[in-house]
Amino acid sequence: MLDLSTLHSVVEQSYREFGQAPGGANADYIPFLANIPSDLSALAVVTANGDVISAGDIHYRFAIESISKVCTLALALEDWGAQTVQQKIGADATGMPFNSVMALELHGGKPLSPLVNAGAIASASLIKAENTEDRWNRILGMQRKLGSPQIKLSSPLNESEQSTNFHNRAIAWLLYSSGYLYCDPMEACDVYTRQCSTLLTTVELATMGATLATGGINPLSKERVLSPDNTPRILADMTMEGLYDTSGDWAYTVGLPGKSGVGGGILAVVPGVMGIAAFSPPLDDIGNSVRGQKMVASVANTLGYNLYKS
Template sequence: MFKDLARLQAKLKALVTEQENLCQQGKVADYIPALAKVPATKIAACVANINGSSVGAGDYQEPFSIQSISKVFGLVMAMNRIGDDLWQRVNMEPSGQPFNSIIQLEWEKGIPRNPVINAGALLVADVLTSHFSTSKLAFLCFMRTLAHDDNIYIDQDVYQSELEHGNRNAALAYLMKSFGNIEAEIPAVLSHYFTQCAVAMSCEQLAKSLLFLANKGVDPISKQVICTPRDAHRVNAILSTSGMYDQSGEFAFSIGLPAKSGVGGGVVAIVPNYGVICTWSPPLNSFGNSVIGTNLLANLAQELGLSIYH
C-alpha cells in the first residue's frame, strides 16, 4: 500500500495541487491571535510508512502549531504513568458537543467525556503536572524522542497568545477543580496545556512521531516500546470515535481511520500496520477541522482503500 514511495509522492503532489484553489474555504483560527497570522495558503501532506520512510508534498517540512494533536501524546504519557487509574477520572465516550463545551462538563459533574476534548486534555495535563517534576520539559523530550529530532521546539508567541486568551480553558479547569477532579494548581495545569499546544512540528515530524500507534505501540524506527498493544488499541479507538470532535462520526463514516485534528490546521490519521498520514492547511470548518486537510485525507483514503472498516 505504502511501498511504492515514488508513486505515492506523485499522488500526494497531485492531490495537493487539486486543493490549492480551495484555500478561501473555511476560516483560520483567530481566537488565538498568533494562529491568525499563519497564511491561509499553506498546504501540506506527508505519509510515513511502517519502516520509517516518508514522502510529502507542499509545505510538509514547515513547522506549525500542533495544538490539539498534542492531546494524543499527552494521553499516552498519562496512560504510561498512572495506568487504568486514568479512566476513573475521564471517560472514553464521544461528546457530541463542541470541543470546549462547559455545559456538558457541568452536567457530568466534572468528569470529561473523553481525553481529546479540551476538558479531558486539561485533566490529562493535570495528571502530567502532578506526576512529573518538570512536565513541560518531559513532554517536549517525549516529542523529540518520538520524532527522532531534537530541533522540535515550543513556539513562545503561540504560548503567550494562548495564555492571554485562554479564559474558557481556565473556566473548564476551575469547574473540574470544584468537583475535586483536578489535583494540581490551575495556573500550573494551564501552563502545561498551553505549552504542549504550542509545540511546533512539521507534517513529516508528526507522521513519524505517531508511527508507534500504527505498530501496536512499538516505534518501528528505534524498536522502543512506547506503549502496550492494549493502550495503542485504546488510543486508536478514542481517535476513531472522538478525534475529530463532533465531526468524528462523519469522518469515520466517510474516511474510516483513527484521526486527530488541531486548530492550527493539522490532521493526523493512523493506518494500522501501514503508517501515518499527516496533512496541514490552516482554514477550518465549523467543527474546528481543516477543510483542505480533511479533503486530502478523504481523497487519499478513497484512492488507496485505507479504511479500517473494510
C-alpha cells in the same frame, strides 16, 4: 506489500488536487494563528517501515494545538494504565464542542474524553511530576519521542495562547471543584497551554501517526515509545472524538482514527501500515483544516484504507 511508487503518486495527486482547495478561515481567537499565511499546505506519509513521502510546504513548522492531546493521553496511559485513565478522565464522546462547559455540568464534572479541552487539562494534571517544569518537560519529551527531537515550544505562540486562555482557566477550576483534576488548577492550565504551543512539521506529525500505527515504535528513531497495549486505547479515543463534532462523519467517510488541531494539522492512522498527516491553516466551522481533511481522505480512500472494510 505497500508499493512505494504508487504511494508517491497518490500523495502527489492528492496534494495537487486539494492542496489549494477553497473554503475555511484561519482560527482568529488566537492572534498568532490568525497571522499564519493561509496559502500554506503540505501532505506527508510515514510508513511503518520508516519510508517518508511528502509534498508541499513540508519544512514549515506549524502549531500542534489540540493534536498535542494525543501525546499527553499517551503519557498518562504510560504512567497509570488504561483502567485508571478511563476512570479518572473517561473514554466517551461528549457530543458537544471541544471547549464546552455544559458537557462538564451534564456529567458531574467528569470530562468524558481526553481529546476535548477539559479532558486534556485533566490529562496534563494526571502526569506524574514533581513540579510544574517536570510536568511540562515530560509532556514535551513525549511529543519529541513520538515525532522528532526538533519539536519545541514557540514562545510567541505560547504568549498568545496564555493571554487568551481564560475559558480554559475556568474549565480547570470546574474540574478541580468536581474532583477530576489532579494538581493545582492553574498549573494544569499553564502546562496544557504550553503543550498546545509547540511547533512541528507535517512529516513529524506523520511520524507521530506512524508510531501509533506500529504499536508504539517510532519507525524513524526505532525507539519503543509506547506499550503496545496502550496504542489501541489512543486510536479508539481518536475515532470517537478526534475531529470534534464531525468525528462520526470522519469515521463514516474515511474510516480511520484521526485528530485535528486548530493550527491546521490533520492526522490519521492506518494501524500496522502508516501515519498520514496534512497541514493547511483555513478551518471549517468545527475547527478542522478544510484542505487537510480533503488531502488525508484522498490518500486513504484512493489506497482503500478503511478499518471498516472487510
